Amino acid sequence: MRRRVAAALLIIAALSPAMAQPSSPTTFQVEDKNGKPVAVFTFDSKQHRYEGLLFCQQGHRFLTIMDRDDSVPPVLRTMIGFPAEFAANGRAIGGSATYAARTGVMPSMLFFDVPLLDHQSFAGTGFSLSNIANPRLSANASPGDRVAWTDAVTAFSFTITATNGEQTLPLVFRNCRTGSN
Numbered sequence: 001m002r003r004r005v006a007a008a009l010l011i012i013a014a015l016s017p018a019m020a021q022p023s024s025p026t027t028f029q030v031e032d033k034n035g036k037p038v039a040v041f042t043f044d045s046k047q048h049r050y051e052g053l054l055f056c057q058q059g060h061r062f063l064t065i066m067d068r069d070d071s072v073p074p075v076l077r078t079m080i081g082f083p084a085e086f087a088a089n090g091r092a093i094g095g096s097a098t099y100a101a102r103t104g105v106m107p108s109m110l111f112f113d114v115p116l117l118d119h120q121s122f123a124g125t126g127f128s129l130s131n132i133a134n135p136r137l138s139a140n141a142s143p144g145d146r147v148a149w150t151d152a153v154t155a156f157s158f159t160i161t162a163t164n165g166e167q168t169l170p171l172v173f174r175n176c177r178t179g180s181n
Contacts (some may be wrong), residue, residue, distance in 0.1 A: 025161045028054065028168045030124075039172045045158040052160070054117070054169065055177035061117040063127075065158075067108040072099065073152035076132070077108070085130040086111060088121035097132050119169035126161035129153075 016144045028039035039054035048071045054065040084097040095114035102108045121127045
């Protein structure tokens, strides 16, 4: 009986997409950081306020979210290059997720490397985290481990909309290479 319940929970978790609650619209402020344009913003999600950055580094497009109050579920803090899926104003796009722990004066941060992130990604329906796959969960992982991972992704999922992305982000991403999904 326990195996059937566990299997049912696993199926339910797999069929239930991470439901991102929309945040209130944000505004990107373009700043110069070390001679490069960076979009700085804040957003609220599930009773937490986050600070974020959008920037281009070595040709990659990054969304970084600072985890100042340790609100990212602990199980997600093990991510290094985990495959991530997003909805960007109605488009499904892929990327990767990495968590960097607090060091000295720098807060913990989530880095999302998203090759197809662009100036339209935050318009309309906004930019949402849909899923993060955990390649460390083997086929033999327990249903409880799989459910715990899915629950953590769902708990952290977010949607960011911006009122001025189409005007500000071309400057931020102008030197980024165009990626592929």
